[in-house]
Amino acid sequence: MSGVMGNNQDVDIDLGRLFSAVWERRKLVAGIVVVSAGVALLATTMMTPLYKGETRLLIESRSANLSNGPAPAAANDPVLDALNISSQAELLRSTDLIRQVAADLRLEETDEFNPHRQSFLPSPFVLLGLQQDPLDIPPEDRLIKEFREKLQVFAVENSRVIAVEFSSEDPRLAAAVPNQIAKVYLQLQSGAKLDNNSDVTRWLEPEIATLTEKVREAEAKVAEYRSSAGLFQSSDTSSFTAQQLNNISTELARVRAERANAEARAENVRAAVEAGRNSDSLAEVVGSQVVQRLRETEANVQAQIADQSTVLLENHPRLKGLRAQLAGIRQQIDGETRKILASLDSEAEVSRIRERQLIQQLNELKAASSKAGEEEVGLRALEREATAQRQLLETYLARYREAASRADPNAAPADARVISSAFEPSEAYFPKVLPIVIIVALASLILTAVAIMVGALFSGRALRPTGEANASAANEPVTVVRERAPATEAGVSVDPVDAAAAAAFVSANEEPATGSTASPLQDEAFSTVGVANTLLRHGVPCAFAMSPGGDAGSTATVMLAREVAERGKSVILLDLSSSGCPSKLMAENMRLPGITDLLCGETAFGDAIHSDRLSDAHIIPRGAADVESAMRASDRLRIIIDALVDAYDLVLVECGTAQVSSLEKLGGRPEMEIVLSMPEGQDHQVVELVQQLTDAGYRNLLIMAGGVPSRRRAA
Structure with missing residues (x-):
């Protein structure tokens, strides 16, 4: 946590020094970029070029309409639904089809699919055991695996077209394979129709013979019954x-x-x-x-x-x-x-x-x-x-x-046709030398620059203090800052807008110069607005407020929470005071569950958080549970405060009149921001409290001596 003042000096990143660090090593950067581009150029030129051919098939119903009725609508044909298109794409990737295409084109005799005809040197991945030796795989399985790696079959979006792509080192093979796949696929489809028709005829022949005999018997029964009953007919419709x-x-x-x-x-x-x-x-x-x-x-x-x-x-x-x-x-x-x-x-x-x-x-x-x-x-x-x-x-x-x-095979065409045949490509699709070299050069440039910047940040050369005031007070043991609110003619204080920026910082244990009559606290304390400015400007996530004066200081802490809420920040006040003054001012009633109920395990975390009556701030009130029972679980306070810090921009812990020795028990830590809420405090009281806090190891201190509301709240 960055304090307002303390031993740990706040720093910012100096962008100018970051870019200067990169510029100072420009020759190294340029050399790395050139070497990377050269290696990429050499690697791409040594790669075997790959060619790609593509054949496209249109899936459509091509069944001949042999009946006298109207042809069925194509949109309702089950051949054309989305699932069937996907099924046909899977059929084009089937093992049986690949096996037949490989046999038709005699792919096992080509160097690309025969590892015996490739390089005599084994692959380094095989030697390291990261890849299986191709020679250990059966030839047919090896061919099918290699074939699948080079084959791509996909349905063109929003259409009934299936694209078949095949990549190969041989441009002739890149065009021949997809065309042969389409040819074999159409043959399989047509053959499936012929097999279906043959199955239908074989099944219908005995059924027709059986039905013919049944029809003859039924008509004979009709004639016999009509003759025996004398039901002669003069026509087809009347007896x-x-x-x-x-x-x-x-x-x-x-x-x-x-x-x-x-x-x-x-x-x-x-x-x-x-x-x-x-x-x-x-x-x-x-x-x-x-x-x-x-x-x-x-x-x-x-x-x-x-x-x-x-x-x-x-x-x-x-x-x-x-x-x-x-x-x-x-x-x-x-x-x-x-x-x-x-x-x-x-x-x-x-x-x-x-x-x-x-x-x-x-x-x-x-x-x-x-x-x-x-x-x-x-x-x-x-x-x-x-x-x-x-x-x-x-x-x-x-x-x-x-x-x-x-x-007849001519009467059963396949439900697909080739709309685009693959042709022998004249240009390799991989590797693209120029794009690869450019990408490698840009990547090496970016990575090198990032590495130099990270080194500059870790070495501290690209960091600078946030301000000269912080640098001059870096070794001060404790700093107390005060801001004087100028008086108006009527004697009413008016909040200075930039009081926090104009406040002077002096050490609390600094002795005055010889002969000087100045008080040890030579500067004025912050008002409520000034403290809010300071906490928000430095991004303080959590601050402990001590109110030695009792409810007056707790009231000033409530005004501080409302001031922060008015600036659009999420803020919550945790009431740990013995009097419960913040709960009386902010909560709807004193019977609401609060921190004591939460520590005793009598309420859920979300049920202990309530909204302020007069602002957008939130409060965890004192609660109705037994205080002594709750304090026995005070070790959970730090967990609760850490959880609130993750959820809110600012967490204010009002400790009331608690002693400095009780801060740690209430969840305080040396790096926490301490706000001394003393609207009516005297300088000797401030000095005593500062000394006690300094002795206890608390270094980040703010004094809030003015509880004057802002003009918006006064209106």
């Missing part, structure tokens, strides 16, 4: 009984219509005859040919009577004969009318008889149909079984024909 019912119903409706028509005509003629109306108004009479001839004869006789009446007398025999003839004709017409009426009555009677017969037949057919309906239940069950067997047979036959049609 013979139903057809008869339909025909008789139609005929019955027609006969009823004829009967009604005949009865109406007969009733009309009968009413006309009984009423003595002229029969010329009756359509049935007028339509009779006999009546028509009689009407013509009647008209001729009437004409003759009219002609003879002009020349003959009324009683003339000729006229009498004509009138008698006319009366006979009219009688014939009446007789014919009655015959027509009798004919209509006969026709209506025939229709009634026919209606009764049809009704009787209809009732008989209904009874037969009801019995046939019960028997058709069993027939329909047999027909459903036969239909199901027939549909399954037709499905199997369709699949068999489709699978058989794909037995």
Whole structure:
């Protein structure tokens, strides 16, 4: 911990000296950079160049649509999902495929895959036991291992494309291997489809034979049941009984219509005859040919009577004969009318008889149909079984024909195609001489400069004191600093903004010069604002506050905590005072769990921390547990303070009127910052306390003699 003043002098890093140290050794740095670049250039030129070829495959569904239905949507094809694309990439890395490619290209005969044809000197890693001797590995396993190290297969992101890359010392081999991998892969895919079709046909053949026999038996059962039950069919959709019912119903409706028509005509003629109306108004009479001839004869006789009446007398025999003839004709017409009426009555009677017969037949057919309906239940069950067997047979036959049609290799293309073939590269992809040399040179430059800077820091040449005041007081045993708050006209102190920066530092045990009348404390103490400035400027993590004057000093410590909180820093006050004054000023009530409860193990660490009522500061109050029991666990105070230091910018420990001898028991250490909160203290009291602290080994001291609140809090 850096104190305000003390034996350990604060230092800063001098950047100018750091860069000067590097510049002074510029020749060494330049030499190291040149040597590193030369070694990198030599190493890269001695490396065997590697060439890379790449082939790209597009995974897509290429199955021929042999059915009449629409082709399935490509997006829903299971061949095109993400998992299948990854599976196809793994297939391209499979051992069987690698083994076949190596055999097709005879890779075991190339120097690159045959360690016997490589350097006669063994690898230094093999000699040191860090690597297995390639000759100890079986040739096939060695070839596959080497092949996998040079092969890269990956799916191109956001696509259905798989890239196959292969690196080799031979540019021709770098292009031939990925192309051969793609060729073998397509053959394997097509062969898998052919094998699948062959398996399907072999499985379907016995199934189709079995289903054919089942369909024949089911249809025979249907025919036998229909014959035994008399359920003959007139068509594919209706039975013979139903057809008869339909025909008789139609005929019955027609006969009823004829009967009604005949009865109406007969009733009309009968009413006309009984009423003595002229029969010329009756359509049935007028339509009779006999009546028509009689009407013509009647008209001729009437004409003759009219002609003879002009020349003959009324009683003339000729006229009498004509009138008698006319009366006979009219009688014939009446007789014919009655015959027509009798004919209509006969026709209506025939229709009634026919209606009764049809009704009787209809009732008989209904009874037969009801019995046939019960028997058709069993027939329909047999027909459903036969239909199901027939549909399954037709499905199997369709699949068999489709699978058989794909037995030709040309009819089963692989679900992939090459969209980019590898070509023989003309430029090696490794090593890149210029980038490697540049990177090695820059790395050597940076590492060398860092090493020189670290050496300068450890030697102390790149460090400088933080200020001349610290350098002049480095050997002072104890320093007490005070700041005088200028008085206003009303006698009220006003906080100086830069009081801490302007305060003078003198030694507490420094004797005044001979003849001098000055007090041993020649400078004024800090106010609350000044102490806050000093603690924050030097980054003090923890400070112990002693208040010999009692609650007045504890109140000043509370104001110090609130001042630090107002500056946006996290601060917590630990109340170890006997009176509990900070807890009364900051906590909501005195019954909250605090440090005594924490030491006695009666509360959790987080439950002992509370917020200040008037600021953003936090407080661990005195607590409600027994003080004597808590002090028996006082050795835990240092652990608690260290934990708070890790969580807060500043930890203030208010010790109240505790004696100097009790500081260590309360968690104090010689390197800790000590704040003497003495708003009303006298110089002789300050001198005594400083001397006691000095004798106890505490070197970092601050005196807070003013508890004046800041203007913001006063507002």
